[in-house]
Amino acid sequence: MTVRVESAPRTLYDKLVDAHTVRPLDDEAREVLLYVDRTVLNEYTSPQAFTGLREAGRPVVHPEAALAVVDHVNSTEPGRAEDRNAASRDIQMAYFARNCADYGIELFDLFHSQQGIEHVVMPELGLVLPGMVIAAGDSHTTTYGAFGALGFGIGTSDIEHMLATQTLVYRRLRNMKIEVTGDLPLGVTAKDLIMAVISKIGASGANGFAIEFAGSTIEAMSMEGRMTVCNMAVECGARGAVIAPDETAFAYLSDKPRAPKGVGLSAALKHWMSLTSDPGASFDKTVHLEAREIAPMVTWGTSPDQAGPITDTIPDPEKEVDPVRRRDYRRAIDYMGLAPGLPLADIRIDRAFIGSCTNARIEDLRAAAAILNGRTVAPHVKALVVPGSSEVRRQAEREGIARIFTEAGFEWRQSGCSMCLAMNDDVAAAGERCASSTNRNFEGRQGAGARTHLMSPAMVAAAAVMGHLCDVRTLGGEDAD
């Protein structure tokens, strides 16, 4: 870190960090005490943080700056709300409720009309605003960068630190710009774009960096698409991903219940419009992609960067020069039960899952429904759709999308993280292969021995219909993109 001159051009990321720096913690300000605007808590990473506060006799300094949402461990069964005692039997949900009551934190439990996946709920309420710093006990907090906010995941000790002090000890990241230009081809989505980025730079390609996504492709993208892109930036190691807020972001926020209104909004807009990287701001690394070169992507291995266009084949590990990579490829292909040279489009599936904080917003469900309309799921495929929030679920029901899913043979569920990490009962069996709109294809992620192929919601829908991975562009649909 060099000492910055006040007038030197700064990146958006640096502006966000500077605006939230309470004080530097070392001579060169590599580590700073960072003020956190808001947080969202979940039932599985927060309990030990509250126990720590209790043991030290420390209060939560700003309970009104936190929202608590049950999402990771809960059932998504349609009848879950009929069993009012289920939450009290679950040790994590029960302790979560007690902590929220004792410390005065607003809780969206299983019976709350706005319950959903934390990273779907926060934006739809209008709680994620440009210029904010939001840290939370979930790695996919990077989602909030879609609004020009700095969102990042933290561990439980840091949740405790944040609740006790409203700050974090924060190590400043380097700046990476990922510029994507041109129009995405028909059938190619934000998910394919971020999967192409991860495949290009690798699972650790952005370790130590904050990414700014820019370029005409990003500018043309909806907020839902931008959230998908920033959400998965953590899969290439970025602990922060931002997109400069623009009219698309402001329009999204305009009707959200808890976003600023009236006079407050006028003042906010003035500030929000200044949240861009200055002309001439320097980035430590720049990556460029042409949107027209991106095809629908699928993963074939057990790391999100082990992916390729659906038209590809499984690579041959023996052609890898790097010995660690060769070994990783061999292991991944063995775990996945595949063979080098096999066309990706020939891979038969047992399950299809549409859900997660990456791809379960209304636009994602619409894209999948466009493929499913008038079609049915292959008889051997068990297909599940879990809306990102109860609000998304209601909207999809109003729009008739829920009916398209159920008529096609998908189970229509209540909201939660579900099969993205399979902490509840939504688990794939050992050896089962799942086409999944989620974010991680790690060994055992969707169940011990289960095999995950990541792809866009439309690609999951297409795979569910065909019974094997397939190129959504060959199926067509009313509005496949």
Added chain:
Amino acid sequence: MPIEPFIRRTAHIAALPAANIDTDMIMPKVFLKGVDRKGLDAGVFHDLRFDEQGSPLPEFVLNRAPWDKAEFLVAGPNFGCGSSREHAVWGLLQLGVRAIFAESFAGIFFDNCARNGLLAVELSADKIAHLTSLAEAGERISVDLENQNISASQGDITFQIDERRRHMLMNGLDAIGMTLQWREDIAAFQDAYLNTCPWLVPPMTGKTI
């Protein structure tokens, strides 16, 4: 949580020569259902350490002597990627792991290590290869955090970590306690900040921050 200071330790080192060892692998989800930090040593690398009946798999390095007593791990790039679950770090410490050397670490895992007194050190690919060969030869090494040096039979390996992090690890310091000494700075910052961003008051639910 009390943190055990790390100054100098001598022990075996186990090699896990793979890239992208994720926190799902280090601590599978079935061990994430509690509300305390207890018993997580049983979960560490569970699906690699044990078969379906719960018997140790003899081929896994941490099940074999002398590495079953290893206090150090050496791994490839991007160790600890994926989920933010701090259970991975708690479990490793409970299993007796005190330091991890890797080509790189995922950011959240790296911070989780620092907050719990688990020494995480990034080293060049050459140094990792050297440590891996020492590990595979079953050697004991001495890790000296004060002098930032690893000594082994075939010469020393130097390393460097952030000075503040080193100070905290060597003294077992609690980050919250240290931050609370800046309480007045935080309050002054917040007043000025909210003054420039009045739309953030009231923040979420209608009450003033």
